[in-house]
Structures are given as C-alpha cells and as structure tokens.
Amino acid sequence: MSVCKVIKKLPCPPHKKLKLCRRRKKKKKTGNSFLKQLRRLRQQIARITRVYQSRINRLSAEISRLTDFTNQIRNDVNILQAQVSALATAPGIRDVLLARLNTSIVVETDAGAISGTLIEVGTDYVAILEPTGAIVLVPLTDINTFV
Known part of the structure; x- marks a missing residue:
C-alpha cells in the first residue's frame, strides 16, 4: 500500500490532510x-x-x-x-614677348605706359629697362597691350 492511500484512509478533516503525495498538475500553457x-x-x-x-x-x-x-x-x-x-593666357603673350627680347617696347597697363628695352621675360612677368636706367617689373596679367 502506498503512502498516499494510507493518508487518504486516515480519519482527518479534508482541509487538514497532508499533501505529501499529491501530484502537481501541469499548468496548461x-x-x-x-x-x-x-x-x-x-x-x-x-x-x-x-x-x-x-x-x-x-x-x-x-x-x-x-x-x-x-x-x-x-x-x-x-x-x-x-x-x-x-x-x-600669359604664355601666348609670353611667347610673343620672348621673340621681342632685347628690343625697344612700349607696354600699356592700367597704371600707364611703360617704354624701354625688354631685358627679361619670366614665367609671369617682364622686366623693362627704362631710358632712365630704372628696371620695371610688369606682371603679364597686367599688360593690356604692347607695341
């Protein structure tokens, strides 16, 4: 006889019975x-x-x-x-001015006319020797016209 059956047969009020062997019910998911x-x-x-x-x-x-x-x-x-x-735009002017090296030239700029001998043509400037002996450097971009 199992313990559960013995417990059930004991004279006890139902609310005081021991719950030793009761199987737990699986909760429904x-x-x-x-x-x-x-x-x-x-x-x-x-x-x-x-x-x-x-x-x-x-x-x-x-x-x-x-x-x-x-x-x-x-x-x-x-x-x-x-x-x-x-x-x-200066290389086109530069090439023409290189051909005029060591010649007399008149260069027109916004500041006025510069006349003298063209003594040097740089990558972006020209050097002009004035009759007074002064050397004037003129950026190629500032030259408007030259003769």
Whole structure:
C-alpha cells in the first residue's frame, strides 16, 4: 500500500490532510508565453531601432559636415583654377614677348605706359629697362597691350 492511500484512509478533516503525495498538475500553457515572447521581441526591435536610428543620425550629421567641407574645397579649387587660367593666357603673350627680347617696347597697363628695352621675360612677368636706367617689373596679367 502506498503512502498516499494510507493518508487518504486516515480519519482527518479534508482541509487538514497532508499533501505529501499529491501530484502537481501541469499548468496548461496558455498564450501567455507566446505573448511574453512577442512582447520581448517587440522591445528588442524597439531597442535595436533606437540604436540604429542614433547611428543613422550621427552618420547623417557626419555626411552633412563632409559635404560642407567638400563644397568649401570645391570653391577653393574653382578660385585657384580661375587664377591659373588667368596665368594661362600669359604664355601666348609670353611667347610673343620672348621673340621681342632685347628690343625697344612700349607696354600699356592700367597704371600707364611703360617704354624701354625688354631685358627679361619670366614665367609671369617682364622686366623693362627704362631710358632712365630704372628696371620695371610688369606682371603679364597686367599688360593690356604692347607695341
């Protein structure tokens, strides 16, 4: 005879019987565990979304900063290209002036006319020896006309 059967046969009020051998009933799995998993997954998705949104915001700010920096560099390059193109017109003048080296010349600039002997042609300037003995350096970009 098992202990459970003996206990059941003892004269005791039902509310005082010992619960030594009662088997626990398995709880039916309700939808709670599924709902808990679903809730947990939603929380994880929300957390991951916040993390990635934060990263996206930081990267977006960095892209904006780099775009501004690139635009500034592009502007600087455009300015430098304009300066170089202004100098690039000088080689045509330079070649003509090289052929006139050590000859008498009159150069017109915004500041006025300079006359004398062309004694040097540099990469971006000419040197003219005036009759007074003064040497005048004139940037090629400042020359309007010459004869």
